[in-house]
Amino acid sequence: MTQAAHAAPDLAPPPTLEVRGGRKNFGAVHALRGVDLVARAGEVTALVGDNGAGKSTMIKCVAGIYPFDAGEVLFEGEATHISSPADANALGVEVVYQDLALCDNLDIVHNMFLGRELKKGFRLDESAMETRAAEVLASLSVRTVRSIRQHVASLSGGQRQTVAIARAVLWNSKLVILDEPTAALGVAQTEQVLQLVRRLADAGLAVVLVSHNMNDVFEVADSINVLYLGQTAAQVRTKDTSRTEVIELITSGSAGMAPGAVAPKISPDAPERATSATATTSDATTTNGSTSA
Numbered sequence: 640m641t642q643a644a645h646a647a648p649d650l651a652p653p654p655t656l657e658v659r660g661g662r663k664n665f666g667a668v669h670a671l672r673g674v675d676l677v678a679r680a681g682e683v684t685a686l687v688g689d690n691g692a693g694k695s696t697m698i699k700c701v702a703g704i705y706p707f708d709a710g711e712v713l714f715e716g717e718a719t720h721i722s723s724p725a726d727a728n729a730l731g732v733e734v735v736y737q738d739l740a741l742c743d744n745l746d747i748v749h750n751m752f753l754g755r756e757l758k759k760g761f762r763l764d765e766s767a768m769e770t771r772a773a774e775v776l777a778s779l780s781v782r783t784v785r786s787i788r789q790h791v792a793s794l795s796g797g798q799r800q801t802v803a804i805a806r807a808v809l810w811n812s813k814l815v816i817l818d819e820p821t822a823a824l825g826v827a828q829t830e831q832v833l834q835l836v837r838r839l840a841d842a843g844l845a846v847v848l849v850s851h852n853m854n855d856v857f858e859v860a861d862s863i864n865v866l867y868l869g870q871t872a873a874q875v876r877t878k879d880t881s882r883t884e885v886i887e888l889i890t891s892g893s894a895g896m897a898p899g900a901v902a903p904k905i906s907p908d909a910p911e912r913a914t915s916a917t918a919t920t921s922d923a924t925t926t927n928g929s930t931s932a
């Protein structure tokens with residue numbers, strides 16, 4: 640063994656979330672056929688892929704809506720099973736779905752505490768909820784809402800997205816998954832939401848951003864995980880790739896990757912992947928189980 644092999648152990652903290660070889664079938668449909676995902680604290684990890692690639696299924700498995708049929712999930716380095724949304728919430732996983740699940744007839748404070756209201760005896764503790772909601776919005780530098788007692792019905796699309804994201808971080812969350820947060824927004828509101836996404840990561844959260852929009856991805860993501868036909872085609876550092884390469888990965892599952900990388904062999908009939916070969920925990924480029932520094 641070389642001296643380098645005896646070098647000091649890697650002191651980097653484990654990723655907040657690591658999925659290794661995740662599989663999910665819906666009857667005869669193999670929605671996930673061996674997916675890997677690494678999401679680190681302080682980073683935005685984009686999850687991209689064509690329609691039907693498996694992005695929604697992946698995030699629903701992480702959120703405990705469907706359990707993975709096979710594969711490993713590690714949370715902060717510990718093996719875990721997420722078999723219900725309550726399990727995911729207990730770990731600190733929050734998901735903001737596209738529909739946002741806001742109640743138009745309630746104000747921002749009540750929406751942020753929806754289903755998890757603070758109580759004083761039998762009554763709602765309005766003042767504690769208002770204080771905490773204001774603190775969270777201030778900590779995220781949200782200045783786009785006029786009053787936290789405003790009804791959500793009167794908010795713009797970007798403001799609604801902001802409220803849904805702020806609600807997700809209210810609960811000491813460690814991993815926030817955002818499903819297409821800018822899909823319905825105009826240019827200025829998209830920019831505000833992307834800045835908020837970046838601030839979440841800068842505040843130390845692990846953020847997974849599901850997106851079809853390469854501008855968004857290249858603007859905020861530190862790494863990009865590409866799904867292709869239910870498999871991980873690559874997880875790459877954003878600085879080490881290009882839009883052309885990511886689009887190639889999305890559309891064909893392979894691309895002219897970094898020198899030394901082995902092109903993935905993904906096809907609709909591909910056999911199960913050798914998950915032992917995956918190396919997504921490193922910062923190296925990982926292409927369907929093959930790694931290049």
Ligand SMILES: Nc1ncnc2c1ncn2[C@@H]1O[C@H](COP(=O)(O)OP(=O)(O)OP(=O)(O)O)[C@@H](O)[C@H]1O
Nearest residue numbers: 665668669670688689690691692693694695696697
């Ligand atoms: N509940 C379900 N029952 C049966 N098949 C499903 C179910 N959910 C997803 N699928 C199938 O699993 C595959 C992956 O779908 P999924 O929705 O995860 O893809 P996606 O990447 O999120 O696509 P999109 O970008 O269009 O939302 C598709 O073939 C889809 O038809």
